[in-house]
Amino acid sequence: MALRVALIGYGTGGAVFHAPLIDSVPDLTLSAVVTGNPQRRQAVHDRHPDTRILDTTARLWDTAASYDLVVITAPNRRHVPLAREALHAGLPVVIDKPVAVTAAQAHDLAALADARGLAAIPFHNRRWDGDFRTLRRLVHDGDLGDVQRLESRFERWRPTIKPGWKESADPRDAGSILYDLGPHLIDQALVLFGRPDRVYAELDIRRPDAQTHDDAFVALEHAGGVRTHLWMSATAADLGPRFRALGSRASYVTYGLDGQEDALRAGRTPLDDGWGQAPPESYGRLGTPGDTRTVPTSPGAYQDFYLATARALRGEAPPPVDFMDAVHGIEIIEAALRSAEACSVVDL
Incomplete structure (x- = not known):
């Protein structure tokens, strides 16, 4: 069965980049999009009619077992809080750049991912x-x-x-x-x-x-x-x-x-x-x-990023981008x- 992806955010990053790239990979399926914006919710429905639309991340975490990966493409200040919530919910994450606002935040996030035994993968497309x-x-x-x-x-x-x-x-x-x-x-x-x-x-x-x-x-x-x-x-x-x-x-x-x-x-x-x-x-x-x-x-x-991410989640290959590369950046x-x-x- 294809890996189930939940996408947080449907602005330019989510609608233009992540959603169509996820859709192009046979081993991934765009299962849910989180957005409370009415126009964006309609845009998701029009282009991805089989995708579940959630208005808050709380609803996503309540059903975390229904997903295999969370992709975060929200404003920069939300990257770390959302990634931490995903990791605490037991879900690996792809995080749009920059993965954090400060290097200290990025180091803390790397430590959390390591402690939880979950992948945190920077989207360096x-x-x-x-x-x-x-x-x-x-x-x-x-x-x-x-x-x-x-x-x-x-x-x-x-x-x-x-x-x-x-x-x-x-x-x-x-x-x-x-x-x-x-x-x-x-x-x-x-x-x-x-x-x-x-x-x-x-x-x-x-x-x-x-x-x-x-x-x-x-x-x-x-x-x-x-x-x-x-x-x-x-x-x-x-x-x-x-x-x-x-x-x-x-x-x-x-x-x-x-x-x-x-x-x-x-x-x-x-x-x-x-x-x-x-x-x-x-x-x-x-x-x-x-x-x-x-x-x-x-x-x-760009689709090769998500092809490699799917392989990494299945334990077949390392992540396509090492999180420490983003920390160094x-x-x-x-x-x-x-x-x-x-x-x-x-x-x-």
Whole structure:
């Protein structure tokens, strides 16, 4: 029997990402969605007519034995309380990024999951971006030689502020772009090069009336001298390369964001033909000045996160993302905040 999933939250994260990805995995079934919003309840009914709709998490915990996994995609400040409730109810959890607002909260949550003998899995789906999968393969295969520096960008042009908790200055909301996009870029750097030794950051509020950071730069120095330079911005009037990796043998440069998010927003799913395929005009280039070649982009595969999660819950494989990777990511975010405040490099 397929594993029964309860999804907490049906905003963008739940409706656009988690629900269709869960639906695309044969070994998972979307059994319940928790939302008290009338419009979202109707949206669940329209797209997932066989899914139970609950108005509160209390009703979910009352019937915890009816589920095998809880997925949490609520505002950031609710991630830890809801994850703790799920673990105490005897249910493993997938937690949207960031898994916690502080590293101390994340360590406590890891300890609780370990004590309960349950999985707590961060939803770091950008590991399955097609361009990142391509870069990871090139690094692994030695096509770049020794990587010296990676430039990684997640930039947008959004000059108009959209009201909501992501624009909140309250630190309990973790509304900064550093908490929104930073977990993705930092996690990719950790996957490639491991935990850094030093962190430097510049954090700015650029848009009129903005209350929290909307433009950020983070520099990481890893063992062996590899440096990663990470940009995240809502105010970029010109978009730089998504990846620019410089090695002793060659570079790899690619532009544009992975297309899976746009496809999901358009109502497509991994069950559709051609899912995750990048158009040839978006392929990156590998080589040196005057001598480059096109490298086809590996298919994007967000659904593989949930395929691997199902295998982990059945004891067939480790979780697709180690919880401590997310803890280290939050430690880096906190170091970046200290660095920006002091205008100095912070040792980890």
